[in-house]
Amino acid sequence: MDIDSWLRGIGLGQYAEMFRANDIDGELLGRLTSDDLKEIGVASFGHRKKLLEAIAQSGCAPAAAPAAPAMPTLIPTAVAPPPTSASVDAVGTVRRFMSPRMTLPIDWPEIIAHPGGETLDPDDWSEALAISRGILDDAVAYLRDVRDRPVWKEMPPEVRAFFDAPLPRKPQLLAEVYREVAETVMAYPMGNVHPRFWAWYMGSSNFTGAIGDFLAAIQGSNLGGGSHAAALMDRQVVDWLKTMVGFPRSASGTLVSGGSMANIVGLAVARNVKAGVDVRELGVAAIEKSLCFYGSDQIHSCHRKAMEALGLGNQALRRIPTDSALRMDVDALRAAIARDRADGLAPCCVIATAGSVNTGAIDDLPALAALASDDDLWLHVDGCIGALIAIAPRNAYRVAGIEKADSLALDPHKWLHAPFEAGCALVRDASAHRATFAVTPEYLQSAPRGLASGEWLHEWGLQTSRGFRALKIWMALKEHGVEKFGRLIDQDIDHAHRLSALIEAESDLELVAPTNINIVCFRYRPSGLDSAALKELNTEIMLRLQEEGTAAVSDTTVQGRHCLRAAINNHRTRGEDLELLVRETLRLGRAIATH
Ligand SMILES: Cc1ncc(COP(=O)(O)O)c(C=O)c1O
Numbered sequence: 001m002d003i004d005s006w007l008r009g010i011g012l013g014q015y016a017e018m019f020r021a022n023d024i025d026g027e028l029l030g031r032l033t034s035d036d037l038k039e040i041g042v043a044s045f046g047h048r049k050k051l052l053e054a055i056a057q058s059g060c061a062p063a064a065a066p067a068a069p070a071m072p073t074l075i076p077t078a079v080a081p082p083p084t085s086a087s088v089d090a091v092g093t094v095r096r097f098m099s100p101r102m103t104l105p106i107d108w109p110e111i112i113a114h115p116g117g118e119t120l121d122p123d124d125w126s127e128a129l130a131i132s133r134g135i136l137d138d139a140v141a142y143l144r145d146v147r148d149r150p151v152w153k154e155m156p157p158e159v160r161a162f163f164d165a166p167l168p169r170k171p172q173l174l175a176e177v178y179r180e181v182a183e184t185v186m187a188y189p190m191g192n193v194h195p196r197f198w199a200w201y202m203g204s205s206n207f208t209g210a211i212g213d214f215l216a217a218i219q220g221s222n223l224g225g226g227s228h229a230a231a232l233m234d235r236q237v238v239d240w241l242k243t244m245v246g247f248p249r250s251a252s253g254t255l256v257s258g259g260s261m262a263n264i265v266g267l268a269v270a271r272n273v274k275a276g277v278d279v280r281e282l283g284v285a286a287i288e289k290s291l292c293f294y295g296s297d298q299i300h301s302c303h304r305k306a307m308e309a310l311g312l313g314n315q316a317l318r319r320i321p322t323d324s325a326l327r328m329d330v331d332a333l334r335a336a337i338a339r340d341r342a343d344g345l346a347p348c349c350v351i352a353t354a355g356s357v358n359t360g361a362i363d364d365l366p367a368l369a370a371l372a373s374d375d376d377l378w379l380h381v382d383g384c385i386g387a388l389i390a391i392a393p394r395n396a397y398r399v400a401g402i403e404k405a406d407s408l409a410l411d412p413h414k415w416l417h418a419p420f421e422a423g424c425a426l427v428r429d430a431s432a433h434r435a436t437f438a439v440t441p442e443y444l445q446s447a448p449r450g451l452a453s454g455e456w457l458h459e460w461g462l463q464t465s466r467g468f469r470a471l472k473i474w475m476a477l478k479e480h481g482v483e484k485f486g487r488l489i490d491q492d493i494d495h496a497h498r499l500s501a502l503i504e505a506e507s508d509l510e511l512v513a514p515t516n517i518n519i520v521c522f523r524y525r526p527s528g529l530d531s532a533a534l535k536e537l538n539t540e541i542m543l544r545l546q547e548e549g550t551a552a553v554s555d556t557t558v559q560g561r562h563c564l565r566a567a568i569n570n571h572r573t574r575g576e577d578l579e580l581l582v583r584e585t586l587r588l589g590r591a592i593a594t595h
Contacts (some may be wrong), residue, residue, distance in 0.1 A: 001025070001058075001060070003016065003019050003020070003024060003025065003026070003028070003029065004016045004019075004209075006054075006058065006062055007019065009317075009524070010051070010455060011045060011050075012050065012051060015042060015047075015051075018035075018040055018042070019040075021080065022040045022186075024040075026060060026407075027060075028233070029050070029055055029058075029060045030060030031056060032052070032055060033052075034048050034052060035047075036054070038173070038191060038342070038429050042171070043123065043124060043171075044124040044128055045124050045127025045130060046123075046124035046125045046126050047123075047124065056366045058494070060066070060324075061163035067353030067372075074173050075585065077141055079525070085339070087582065093346070100122060103153050106514050109493060111309055116476065117437055119165070122142070127174075127229045127255075128174065131174050131175050131178065133168045134175075134178075135178055135209040135343075138186075139207075139210070140207075142186065142241070143193065143207055144148045144574070146193055147194070147195055147197070147385055147572070149194070149196055149549075150548075150549020150550075151194040151196050151546070151551055152189075152191040152197075152546050152547075152549060152552055153196075153547075153549055156275070157372060158446075159183075159184050159188060161305055162180070162184050163184070163584075174309050175481055176535070177554075178304060182501065183549060190204070191552055192204055192552075193572070193575050195386065195570060195572035195574065195576045195577050196550065196552065196573070196580070196581065197551075197552045197553040198551065198552060198553050198565075198568050198570065198573075198581075199301070199552040199553055199565035199567070200435065201357055201385060201519075201567045201569060202413075202414070202567075202571055203266065203411075203413050203414045203415065203416070203418065203429050203571075204417055204477065204568060204569065204570045204571055204572055205417055205419045205420075206417045206418075206419070206476050207347040207521055208475050208476045208479050208480075209417065209418050209419045209472035209473070209475065209476045209487075210419050210472070211377065211472075211495070212471040212472030212473070212474065212475040212476070213346075213471070213472045215471060216230070216340050216467065216468035216469075216471045219468065220398065221468050222465050222466065223255075223456045223457050223466035223467060223468050223469070223470075224444075224456070224457060224458040224463070224466050224467075225444075225452075225454055225456035225458055225459075226451050226452060226454045226466050226485055227452070227453045227454030228451070229457065230470070230471070231454050233456060233468075233470045233471060233474055234255060234455075234457060234466075234468070234469070234470040235455070235457075236470070236474070236477055236569050237469075237470040237474050237477075238251075238252075238253035238254065238255060238424065238426075238470075239254065240482075241253065241410065241412070241424050241426065242426055243488055244388060244391050244482065245383070245387050245390045245402055245403060245408060245410065245426070246386070246390060246392055246402065246403030247403060247408065247428065248428070249321045249494070250430060251426055251427060251428045251429075251430060252426070252429075252430035252433040252434065252460060253425060253426040253427065253460070253535055254424070254457070254460035254461045255412075255422060255423070255424050255431060255466075255469045255470060255473075256423045256424065256425060256461055256463075257421040257422075257423055258380070258384075258413060258420070258421050258422070259384030259409050259410070259411040259414075259422035259423050260305065260306075260409060260411035260423070261301075261303065261413070261423055261425070261461075261462075262410065262423040262424055262425040263300075263303060263306055263380070263382055263384075263425075263569065264302075264305075264306045264309060264310070265291070265308045265309060265382055265405075265407075265408030265409075265425035265427075265437075265460075265461050265462070266353070266380045266409055266425050266426075267285060267307075267349065267407075267433035268305070268310055268351040268429065268436050269406075269407055269427050269429075269432050269433050269436045270293075270348060270378035270380055270406065270407060270438075271284075271291060271310055271348065271349075272432070272435070272436045273310065273378060273429075273432050274291060274346070274348040274349065274377075274378055275287045275291065275345070275348075276288060276377075277482060277580060280436070280456055283311070283335040283474050284310070284311035284312060285347075289344060289345055289346035290312075290316065290345050291312055291316060291345075291346050291347075291348040291349075291350045292337075292340045292345050292346065292347045292348055292591045293316055293317050293318065293348060293350075293351055294317075294318045294320055294333055294336060294337065294347070294349070294350045294351065295317060295318070295319065295320065295328070295350075295351035295353065295382075296319070296320050296321075296322050296327070296328035296329075296353055296356070296361075296363060297319040297320065297321055297322055297419075298322055298325075298326050298328075298353060298356040298358055298359070298361060298385070299317070299319065299351060299356075299382070300353070300356075300357050300382060301355055303317055303351060304308075304317060306430050308387065309467055313546050317351075317522075318336050318340070320332050320333045320336055320475065322361070324514075324558035325361055325514055325516070326358065326359050326361035326513060326514075326558070326559075327361050327362065327363050327364055328352070328363045328364070328368070330364055330371065333368075333371065334351065334371065336373060337377075347375065347377055348374045348377065349377055349378040349379070349380055350368055350371065350377050350378070350379050350380070351379075351380045351381075351382060352365055352368045352379065352381045352382070352405070353382050353386075354378070354381050354382065354383040354389075354399050354402055354518060355383065355384070355385030355386025355387075355389070356385070357512070358415065358518045358519070358521070358556050358558055358565070359513040359516065359519055359521055359558060360385065360386070360496075360515075360517040360518060360519035360567075361516055362386055362398055362399060362516065362517070363399030363405070363558050364379065365399065365400065365402055366400065366401035366404070367403075368401075369401050369404035369512050372406075373404075373533065375410075378406045378407070379404065379405050379406050380405065380406065380407045380408070380409070380502065381402055381405040381407070381408045381409070381412045382409050382410060383399070383402060383408050384396070384409055384414060384423070385403075385411070385414060385517075386399055386402075386413040386422045386491060386517060387399065387402055387408060387409075387411075388409035388410060388411075388412075388414070388415040388416065388485070389415075389489055389493075389517065390402060390403075390488035391482055391483075391485060391488045391489065391495070392486045392489035393483075393486055393487070393490060394490045394493075395489065395490055395493050396486075396517075398517065401485070404426070405426075406427070406429065407425065407426065407427045407428065407433075408425070408426045409423065409424070409425055410424050410426070411423050411424070412567055414425060415485070415488075415569060416473060416476065416477070416485055416493075417476070417485075417488075417571055418469075418472050418473050418476065419439070419472055421463065421469070421472055422469045422472065425460075425461070433460060434460065435573055437459055437461055437462065438456075438458055438459035438460075440456075440459075440461075442460075446455060482594075484567075488571045489518075490530070491571075492518040492568045492569060492573070493517050493518050494571055495517050495568045495575070495578060496512040496517065496518040496519065496520050496566075496568050497515055498575060499515075499520050499568070499581070499582070500522075500579060501576060502514040502518050502579065502582045503520070503522045503582065506582065506586060508524060508525060508526050508586060508589060508590075509524055509582070509586070510525045510586065511521070511527065512558050512559075512561050513535070513558045513563070517566045518567060518569060519566070519567045519568075520564060520565070520566045520568070521556065521558050521563045522563055522564055522565075522566075523538045523562070523563050523564055524537060524538055524541055524564075524586070524588075524589035525594055526590075529593075531561070534562065537563040537592055537593060538555065538562060538563065538564055538589075539555060539562075540588075540590045540592050541564065541585055541589055541592065542554070542555055542564055544592075545581075545584060545585070545588065547583075550580065550581075550584050551577070551580070551581050553566045553581070554567075564585070566581065
């Protein structure tokens with residue numbers, strides 16, 4: 001059988017050299033499997049399928065073959081010169097790299113049709129679809145069965161070493177690439193989609209949001225601006241967020257990477273509005289009197305970064321003491337403002353925290369709004385944790401007054417469980433917001449019609465190119481409705497109060513801060529240990545809870561006392577998970593203390 005003409009006859013002449021190099025004759029042809037074809041370098045699923053069908057029809061089918069002798073190795077010994085990628089040689093011959101061992105000659109129809117053209121699209125869409133379906137099956141099972149897996153597990157050295165692999169220069173089959181991802185990345189996650197992940201402060205993502213992220217990437221739109229549906233959806237989601245927190249429709253807003261960026265956006269507008277000079281043109285050095293910002297001593301560390309990035313310096317951020325409930329002491333704030341004024345400085349902005357990262361404390365928003373208004377200060381609210389409590393039917397009262405803020409940072413990747421990343425900055429005075437960031441270079445001019453006739457969304461923040469963050473938020477809100485998200489926030493707050501009650505019922509456990517919303521600060525506290533020993537003991541409990549895969553809690557220090565901290569921002573958590581945490585904390589605490 002003339003394999004060359006047979007291959008040409010079925011439209012796959014491009015594999016002739018490959019078949020020759022592997023000594024595939026008529027007899028061997030009948031015994032080839034899909035894996036063998038893959039092994040010799042037929043990367044395309046569609047081409048393998050076509051070859052096997054043609055083999056079956058050609059009378060070389062395995063059934064007709066005599067008792068199979070041992071299969072010779074399909075790995076060629078003589079190897080073609082090492083190709084780098086597709087290239088065109090001096091006489092115009094296109095050579096395309098197909099596998100680590102093979103080069104293909106010229107007559108590949110797609111390449112002839114598009115000389116010099118390469119693409120990242122799959123060679124075979126039906127194969128890409130088959131692999132994608134497998135990945136989707138795995139993704140569904142991954143979330144469906146998350147409760148059955150440990151929250152976290154330590155990576156073995158060989159998995160760590162995998163990430164030291166050098167830059168890949170040669171292609172690899174997508175199925176193989178995915179297998180590596182499944183065995184390494186997917187097998188060793190941070191764990192925040194697990195029902196017993198309560199460390200630091202994170203949302204737990206959601207399946208619909210993940211589909212939104214996938215579709216956003218498939219569409220690939222750049223949300224820097226333009227006239228297209230994704231840009232309108234971005235605006236719509238910002239409008240929905242304004243509605244959730246009671247901001248007027250006339251306010252502006254922008255979706256950003258997260259709370260830290262959202263705070264920078266709000267504080268940059270505050271600085272520019274209150275500076276008294278054109279900071280954009282002249283820089284902070286031109287500001288006559290140093291600007292002062294005021295937050296509580298519980299303020300999130302991103303505000304320090306914001307002060308530094310805005311050129312004001314860490315010292316511009318005054319840390320005002322908190323009361324026993326860890327809320328900013330309003331009298332102390334008033335005194336600090338008066339002191340700074342007397343010293344010839346320029347009080348500029350009060351940063352209220354609605355849900356502090358340590359304990360969930362919510363500053364007295366109505367009192368701070370009144371003070372800011374009386375003193376002509378900007379009121380920025382860091383609502384990364386707590387702003388969305390405004391949609392929770394039984395707890396919304398806790399953030400009453402948030403709608404009075406001049407600017408507000410909130411985090412859809414926390415209590416809307418959007419997959420990372422999704423933050424949002426809202427600014428009451430849209431013109432001040434735009435005036436802080438808008439620039440119109442000659443290459444980003446608007447046009448009366450066409451693609452550039454839409455709004456330039458990059459004018460509301462620091463990024464030019466922006467991802468399509470809105471879709472993941474939009475799809476989950478449409479699927480579940482905002483009321484369900486509100487109920488889930490109530491549920492998390494209920495969980496935190498139930499956990500606190502369980503802790504209070506145990507003589508060896510104690511609450512270290514009052515539980516306000518969804519953050520519980522507690523420690524294992526047998527009698528007779530000093531604070532250093534307690535810290536060591538509780539740190540060990542935390543590490544063992546993580547290492548045994550039982551639960552992820554983090555730790556902090558509140559009013560000088562080290563403690564464990566469970567931040568329950570998790571729509572998968574159940575009552576039984578909290579009971580397990582208490583039981584395991586006690587068991588580990590006793591075991592560690594005994595040894
Ligand atoms: C109160 C508060 N502000 C800001 C941030 C920073 O948000 P992100 O991590 O989304 O940048 C956090 C993060 O947990 C926070 O708790």
